[in-house]
Amino acid sequence: MKRLAGRAAGEIIETARFLGGVAAVWLGLVTFGFAAFHIPSESMQPSLEVGDRVAVSKWAYGYSVHSLPLGIGYILPESWNGRLAWHSPQRGDVVVFRDERQSPPRNLIKRVIGVAGDVVEVREGRLYLNGEAVVREFDEIRTYREHPSGLPVTVTHYTEVLPGGREHPIYEQRDNAPLDDYGPVTVRPGTVFVMGDNRDASRDSRAPEGPGLVPLENVVGRAETVLFTFERCRREEGMYCPRGRVWQGL
Template structure:
């Protein structure tokens, strides 16, 4: 009996080790789950969204591996991101913190904000006012925020929020995107720390290609976080069923 029991324990341990190894391979080379903790990508992504990020999309750097070990420089099997992709990257100032923003500027581009309107290479991006977005702030107050449909060069369409055209980064100088870097912006324009804010001011600055982790592809779960997690009986009523399985545009 003791021998059978010992054999059963060893088999269980082997199964767990295999499962963990397979999960690590998938997480490193295929898809990694992420959750959204902030409002910087509203209305595209909401706090409480859980999504899969494709590691396959951009190739692999050291940041594709958990804990970003310094094993090699640059990217392997690199495929450049497309303008308009929603991408996860490591914050350049520490190379550890995960951020998620939209790819707005490609290498060689000139980016500028004028009265809240995005300009790429001296041309304003098409921007159409649509219905207001119902927004619940951190204090639980409901408000209605102006919402816009933007169309980037190349045809990518998405929605942004812009509560006021007079915020600090609604009017900027021209940002020139260096080779091998990308300019990232949040869709919630007045509530996003992104490439409009330089690193010296605790912002994002330009993001090196090496810091890209992957492209956000699909929502696999979403839950309203305005309830206490210990109240498990309220969980089913707080799942955002309409968002499950949504592709991220």
């Protein structure tokens, strides 16, 4: 009887150790490695849809005051420059950053369009970098139901090709919207210029009430993949409805 009790106690201890190890690994990953970010709006369509859960690597560029684990960044002395860096965001990266212009501050997700020294301009809906028009290739016309109003929105789906060859999809409702003429603006050192892929439905660096040029110390991390999403829209003839996705890279 004692032998059975001792064996059961040993198994319980081993199970507890295993579960403790799993918890420690999980805590380490979410604290130092990755964070999950929920997409609340349509500003990054079609790359990211409302309801997507995105994995964000905190370590991609180093650690900023906003990505240091356990809130350490918020208790460091102000003399610290706010960033322990080994890489900087590149054009085409999708980044999560802290928008401190809002009250209260909150995290946003956008695509990096301009880096230090770039001259960014938008003319009649076309993006220009350093005086050159960025390639924009027509794909198709789509109509989808806006979230949460449910009203139909018709957009043109393009593939945009940034200098260096990185491609990403964008939506344009029209080329004379309020933010379709902007700049030119030179990106200052230590900052990046960001835009949403849904160009006429994004409050980004172009917008007067937007985040402006985003300081690198406000960058939380790089969005790596869509972990999962559940199909939210109803299938209707003539309406675009994105399918549910699992582990889809950006």
